[in-house]
Amino acid sequence: MIELKDVTKIYKVGDEDFRALDKVSFKVDKGEFISICGASGSGKTTLLNIIGTIDECTEGSYLFEGADVCRMNDGKRAKLRNQHIGFVLQDFALINNQTVLYNVMLPALLGKTPYKAIKAKALKALQSVGIADQAQKKANQLSGGQRQRVAIARALINEPGLILADEPTGQLDSETGKQIMDIFKKLNETGITVITVTHDKAIADYAKRLVVISDGKIVSDSSINKEA
Amino acid sequence: MRLIHLFRAFLKGVRFSSLLLMIMMTGAVFLGIMTLAATNYKYADYNMLKSSPDDTYYLGNLSAPPFGIPWSTMGESLVEELNQLPGIERAYTVKTASPIMYGNEGTVICLLHPDILEDFPVLKEMGYDFDKDPNGFVLCSVLFDGFKGDSVTISGHKDKYGFRNFDIKVNSVVSPMFKVITLGGSGNARLTSGMLLSGSNYIIGIDTKENEALLEEYTSGLHWAPNAIFKLKKNATEAEKEEVFRYAETKGNYASLAEIADGDLKEIHEDMRLSFPRPLFLFIASLAAYLSITALVVAKKKKELAVYYLCGADHKKCLTITLMAVGLVAFLSTVISIAIVFVFRAVQRADHEFFYGYLFSANCIWLVLGFFVLTLLTAFAGVFVSIKGKTPVQLLRGVE
Ligand SMILES: Nc1ncnc2c1ncn2[C@@H]1O[C@H](COP(=O)(O)OP(=O)(O)OP(=O)(O)O)[C@@H](O)[C@H]1O
Numbered sequence: 262m263i264e265l266k267d268v269t270k271i272y273k274v275g276d277e278d279f280r281a282l283d284k285v286s287f288k289v290d291k292g293e294f295i296s297i298c299g300a301s302g303s304g305k306t307t308l309l310n311i312i313g314t315i316d317e318c319t320e321g322s323y324l325f326e327g328a329d330v331c332r333m334n335d336g337k338r339a340k341l342r343n344q345h346i347g348f349v350l351q352d353f354a355l356i357n358n359q360t361v362l363y364n365v366m367l368p369a370l371l372g373k374t375p376y377k378a379i380k381a382k383a384l385k386a387l388q389s390v391g392i393a394d395q396a397q398k399k400a401n402q403l404s405g406g407q408r409q410r411v412a413i414a415r416a417l418i419n420e421p422g423l424i425l426a427d428e429p430t431g432q433l434d435s436e437t438g439k440q441i442m443d444i445f446k447k448l449n450e451t452g453i454t455v456i457t458v459t460h461d462k463a464i465a466d467y468a469k470r471l472v473v474i475s476d477g478k479i480v481s482d483s484s485i486n487k488e489a
Numbered sequence: 490m491r492l493i494h495l496f497r498a499f500l501k502g503v504r505f506s507s508l509l510l511m512i513m514m515t516g517a518v519f520l521g522i523m524t525l526a527a528t529n530y531k532y533a534d535y536n537m538l539k540s541s542p543d544d545t546y547y548l549g550n551l552s553a554p555p556f557g558i559p560w561s562t563m564g565e566s567l568v569e570e571l572n573q574l575p576g577i578e579r580a581y582t583v584k585t586a587s588p589i590m591y592g593n594e595g596t597v598i599c600l601l602h603p604d605i606l607e608d609f610p611v612l613k614e615m616g617y618d619f620d621k622d623p624n625g626f627v628l629c630s631v632l633f634d635g636f637k638g639d640s641v642t643i644s645g646h647k648d649k650y651g652f653r654n655f656d657i658k659v660n661s662v663v664s665p666m667f668k669v670i671t672l673g674g675s676g677n678a679r680l681t682s683g684m685l686l687s688g689s690n691y692i693i694g695i696d697t698k699e700n701e702a703l704l705e706e707y708t709s710g711l712h713w714a715p716n717a718i719f720k721l722k723k724n725a726t727e728a729e730k731e732e733v734f735r736y737a738e739t740k741g742n743y744a745s746l747a748e749i750a751d752g753d754l755k756e757i758h759e760d761m762r763l764s765f766p767r768p769l770f771l772f773i774a775s776l777a778a779y780l781s782i783t784a785l786v787v788a789k790k791k792k793e794l795a796v797y798y799l800c801g802a803d804h805k806k807c808l809t810i811t812l813m814a815v816g817l818v819a820f821l822s823t824v825i826s827i828a829i830v831f832v833f834r835a836v837q838r839a840d841h842e843f844f845y846g847y848l849f850s851a852n853c854i855w856l857v858l859g860f861f862v863l864t865l866l867t868a869f870a871g872v873f874v875s876i877k878g879k880t881p882v883q884l885l886r887g888v889e
């Protein structure tokens with residue numbers, strides 16, 4: 262599904278180059294559930310952003326279902342992101358003064374779905390994360406766990422094949438965090454590919470494959486033995 | 490449809506400041522329109538004078554009763570005396586007959602000297618056309634708006650007989666937007682509009698023997714307007730000119746129309762100097778306000794735009810939504826301002842005394858559109874400057 266080859270990301274800090282990612286090669290198949298772990302500043306978010314097409318790599322190649330993302334223009338990448346990728350971020354990235362419903366509808370409004378169908382889809386997505394009754398509330402009237410469910414519903418509305426979650430439980434208590442991870446697990450069981458970034462070992466264990474990254478390099482990549 | 494929804498949601502939180510800005514801009518444009526319309530009027534007046542021939546003089550401020558001099562006592566002596574001077578090519582003035590009634594409304598009939606029409610081509614442009622029938626009249630009054638027919642029944646007052654009905658022939662009906670030539674201005678008219686009276690109810694005819702006899706028969710109110718215009722002969726000698734001016738001096742004040750026109754132009758310039766800074770200041774102030782509110786909108790909405798980006802909007806779409814949001818203010822205020830121009834124009838057509846002294850011509854629309862373009866450019870420049878810097882990725886990472 263995804264293939265990164267020698268992906269390097271260089272930030273210019275003053276006159277110096279800073280390598281946030283250094284020749285990362287990484288392959289993801291359809292239906293995988295991957296956790297990316299690593300110390301703070303190791304480049305996890307940078308990697309996820311590149312996979313999510315909101316950031317561009319400096320060197321290397323990135324194929325998304327065979328298509329060369331590096332060659333795409335801004336519009337094409339936006340379309341890819343809109344149709345095939347759902348984002349869930351640590352700080353939810355919701356529009357606070359808008360209703361839950363509007364927040365969930367947003368990606369569909371940016372796509373080609375007719376308006377009438379969008380609302381039904383949004384309600385369905387909210388139902389699937391168990392907060393359909395909150396649809397008319399403002400996003401900032403919800404609890405952290407509810408907000409993250411809204412973010413997941415938003416990520417799901419265009420029925421993407423890939424969900425990227427950057428520390429989705431970072432602002433939640435461990436119990437709520439587990440509930441959120443259960444949702445990801447269920448989504449993965451329906452065939453959606455999930456990549457999460459996390460510090461938390463317990464959270465990482467939800468995945469089937471663990472990628473450890475350190476100083477911009479992948480230092481280990483192994484499947485998680487559930488029995489262990 | 491989808492874009493409208495995105496856009497409507499995007500406006501949330503900046504609606505109040507946008508509304509305030511819109512009111513301010515519309516106010517600025519409104520003041521601009523009124524100032525321009527007032528200048529337009531004076532300028533139209535000036536152009537009317539400009540179109541008159543060289544060596545034409547206005548003689549006014551004659552010692553006369555306030556409502557003119559009775560025809561019977563004055564006769565045509567003034568014009569005759571002027572015409573007898575060897576330096577004068579032609580002299581003319583205007584007779585008015587009143588009271589005349591049409592229905593229950595009072596109106597005035599003016600008999601123009603035919604030469605006036607030749608020397609002031611602008612009158613023909615205004616619709617005073619007597620080619621069809623020199624003894625016909627032009628109905629120049631809102632009273633007659635929509636009037637159709639070849640003749641109209643009016644009534645005149647004749648001393649002990651009271652009012653009596655009679656018919657006059659009709660050449661055409663014109664909408665008297667601004668001026669009606671009567672030379673009836675009481676005294677020292679500085680602007681042409683002073684000698685061309687304005688009023689709602691006038692019937693204009695030519696001073697023919699037939700017309701005069703008709704009016705004489707039905708109304709005793711035939712008066713001179715106590716002012717005159719005379720034109721010097723092209724080849725008049727200095728001595729002949731001197732003689733004319735000496736005679737004119739004994740009758741009142743005189744001035745060449747060219748001089749009056751020059752005076753008008755100076756007055757227009759002076760007027761512009763005095764009245765234009767105010768709307769100009771407001772324009773600039775509202776532009777500044779527009780810029781700062783644009784910056785505010787962008788600052789307030791940056792994070793939101795980053796979320797749009799995250800959800801699959803490209804940079805272009807984010808920019809479009811922002812430009813639409815800030816452009817809407819300019820757009821609405823333009824639409825309102827143009828509507829104001831049209832409404833005022835319609836009001837003036839219906840009752841031309843309502844906006845007396847204003848002329849809402851095409852340049853009012855151009856002013857509005859020009860302001861629209863300027864504000865849009867300012868706003869767009871503002872968007873581009875303030876949106877630059879942080880990328881959506883940085884904003885999503887919480888870089889403020
Ligand atoms: N815009 C930028 N300019 C310069 N350096 C940057 C920029 N963005 C990220 N970095 C650097 O790149 C490195 C990787 O950042 P990244 O956010 O990917 O780390 P992370 O693994 O997600 O860390 P955390 O666990 O704290 O979220 C960090 O050292 C960071 O300082």
Ligand SMILES: [Mg+2]
Nearest residue numbers: 305306307427
């Ligand atoms: Mg991170």
